[in-house]
Amino acid sequence: MPALLDPARAPFLSELLRAVPSGLVQRVVSSSTQPEPRIAGLGSLEHASELEISFIVHPKYLEHLTHTRACAVIVLPEIEEMLAQTIPEPLFTRIVCKHPYLLYARISQWFDWARRPAYEPGIHPSAIVDPTAIISSSALIGPHAVIGARCVVGAMSQIGAGCFLDEDVEIGASSVLYPRVTLYYGVKVGDRAIIHSGVVLGADGFGFAPDPSLSKGAWGKIPQLGVVLIGHDVEIGANTTIDRGALDNTVIGDGVKIDNQVMIGHNCKIGDHTAIAACVGIAGSTMVGSRCTIGGMAGISGHLVIGDDVHISGGTGIIASIDQPGRYTGVFPFAEHKEWQRNAAVVMQLSGLRKRVRALERDES
Amino acid sequence: MPALLDPARAPFLSELLRAVPSGLVQRVVSSSTQPEPRIAGLGSLEHASELEISFIVHPKYLEHLTHTRACAVIVLPEIEEMLAQTIPEPLFTRIVCKHPYLLYARISQWFDWARRPAYEPGIHPSAIVDPTAIISSSALIGPHAVIGARCVVGAMSQIGAGCFLDEDVEIGASSVLYPRVTLYYGVKVGDRAIIHSGVVLGADGFGFAPDPSLSKGAWGKIPQLGVVLIGHDVEIGANTTIDRGALDNTVIGDGVKIDNQVMIGHNCKIGDHTAIAACVGIAGSTMVGSRCTIGGMAGISGHLVIGDDVHISGGTGIIASIDQPGRYTGVFPFAEHKEWQRNAAVVMQLSGLRKRVRALERDES
């Protein structure tokens, strides 16, 4: 990666560490050759330049330390102990920290802000804003955005180019909508949200009733009259869709993190701090607890209740409620194709195979 | 949910019931305390207010009836019989109906129209409309929409903000395209369609031929020269994609209902009144019959024929044609992770296990 900051603007390491929460860094073991480096960015152990900081979260990556060009590396205390014995004169500065991934995240956040262009609030002249909408004077409305009647956009919030906010949409403070996000009428989003491009919140849930008065097999539409309510500190990935409720609302709790191309059906409730990886589908009216993690491409049927602290493996289909915390999995193990064919053929005869084993057991006894 | 209508504008129950098809309501058993309530909206039994109507579709929800605040409840005849014996003096008005879900749908439709802002046809000044396009004078073209040469938009149809209609696109009457829908050249949509935000109709199908003249392993593009034809009364959910045909067209029948993030490949045909839940993928050239239902995240391979009245469970992979009506399933049952590991390990040895059972059977005989 190219350096994030011009080296002349890069902070000294000690300045950078003053910007992270005190207590996170246990101590700093300075390099003898370059005790106070400037830090222009971050990099992986393999690819960091001499102007960058790196980190190591697991002893299995120790060998990379011998090759890294990084001028400073965040290390776990146990790794520091090993290094102190083998390389007492460090070639790079070692920053000892019990939570190296968290410290890396904080330093990364610092650079992310430092590299951003200056924030200039205002409404782009090509945007179409209804006169009844209330837009904070510190908000930014991008080109070609459309803001409907009675919308509210809070302080420091950014509405990207080409976003569409239908009537009565509310966005809290310090939230970012990337370009081309659609919010249907009445959707509410809390503070500090990050909503990526292509997201659609509040489209109609999939609700139909068989209507024989129309024609054989025809479906009558059930209007979807609820809305979508998004809590604070929620991130929603690109092209994800969350449908509006039929009668009640669809509710996403505080701190929920949702990856790309996730689909959440009408009337679902997602508990606080639950993380949902890409391509997950959650069918209508299902309730997911707090602090759950749902692996990529997992699917959850409708009208289920998933408790708190449940961890679902990627690709798993959940077709019954789960009330105990723990990890749950259901994936057909892959194999070389011909081997799969042989075993899959038996899967379709398992019930018979069990009977044959029972018969053998009976005969034996 | 907040009341849909101002109570002062809310209809009396008898007015509301006159708006639904005659014959749908069997009879009305009025509440002794409030024989002619005003209805300001709908709600679930648990959350309805005193100004709202609710419904009960299954006896298992009977206990909610003792707590509901709804002033009127749609009930099945068999539930009414039970209630008539236990609560002859009803606290809420009971509307007896053999199809409570359908009646709820019809009343919901009434409120959906009543709550909508007045419809004002016209072309927004920021829209870019080709002079050769034919736009009905009763149609509505939203801000920043782009309408290409020779397009046709029928009476009362709405094209949302930021929609893009390439050349020769045709939209029938009374259809709604929500914002940010893309229709590639030549796509045709029938009457009364509802197409949600982010939908892409008519992008190129995935067609390539190995082209060794380019380089080892290279793919040559096969242009996709067919179009997408959408019937009448079709609904298509947010961020769904339906690809154009390679030589023939991709065809979606009348009354088909498609949920969000569905992918339908080139040259597919979907029969009338088939319903496809979210995240389903149907590979190219597959034909699905009429009145089928396809559960969420199911996948269907290409070049298959699925007959009429086939019901595919969510998450199922269909890798062969189906000519008999019925329900089909193929999902690895989920379990606590360690239990799954133990069983999945045996799945990969099933062929061997069957041989061992055979050997035991031989030895025994």
Added chain:
Amino acid sequence: MPALLDPARAPFLSELLRAVPSGLVQRVVSSSTQPEPRIAGLGSLEHASELEISFIVHPKYLEHLTHTRACAVIVLPEIEEMLAQTIPEPLFTRIVCKHPYLLYARISQWFDWARRPAYEPGIHPSAIVDPTAIISSSALIGPHAVIGARCVVGAMSQIGAGCFLDEDVEIGASSVLYPRVTLYYGVKVGDRAIIHSGVVLGADGFGFAPDPSLSKGAWGKIPQLGVVLIGHDVEIGANTTIDRGALDNTVIGDGVKIDNQVMIGHNCKIGDHTAIAACVGIAGSTMVGSRCTIGGMAGISGHLVIGDDVHISGGTGIIASIDQPGRYTGVFPFAEHKEWQRNAAVVMQLSGLRKRVRALERDES
């Protein structure tokens, strides 16, 4: 399909064949009735008109030849031999070719260009282009597109309506972005790319670190500081998303073909000429080799290494690295629902069943 070209503008067959690479056609066996037809388009054997050319790639479709109306058909040498014996006086002109699918692709490409409207470069007046962006004078920028600071758009490239290019985006020559594509800051796309509507390149990867300083279970965001690099000759299907890297970049090789609604996580590398069918998900940091094919709805876990020439069947979940070329599969075979239920119940007891077989074997010996 309606004829692609007005018959008066349609080329003679001999003209058309001069436009494809020499050597591809072995010989032409002319129809006695119409030795030099005009070709107005292409069609399948079943649906081609008398003005169209068709092709047959497999003897199993031979019966269609007796009914086709096509005036010329591309045939394999072995099919020509069969025809020469049975129908020496051909009703249609037979074009003998060892790679009929490739020849069809080339002729299809010829018609695709012939039918396209004339290309008119220029920047639409409604587009918003930053003054520091460098736009080739032969490029086309569509209505309502937004081009950020320091972007570069190469010769003959087309940026569709409503596309958004954030700062420092670079597009090579002869690339096409269909309407409503979003490229986040710093994304680079090579030459001759085709990127379909709704694609989002460079949204943030899904990176979070548990941050107990915020609240119980809370996630702290890890800024995603890498970019997405797309090679030459890449096609990306509608509504596909490819996330930017966290520290390193996400890299898509030359000639890679990606279908609709694919999700590629941060830091992935995809090797040259790999083809990825619709709805595939590839989790972060996974490396996929060259010339692989990945079937629709397959999922690949994160941090894996998939070698060259690996073919993954649709719907398969890959949860371990693969270093040998070959075909890999893992799909639960579908069945009529009750049969599935019987067999799936045994899947959850397989570990026990194996123990019972072992016990029987022990007892026997």
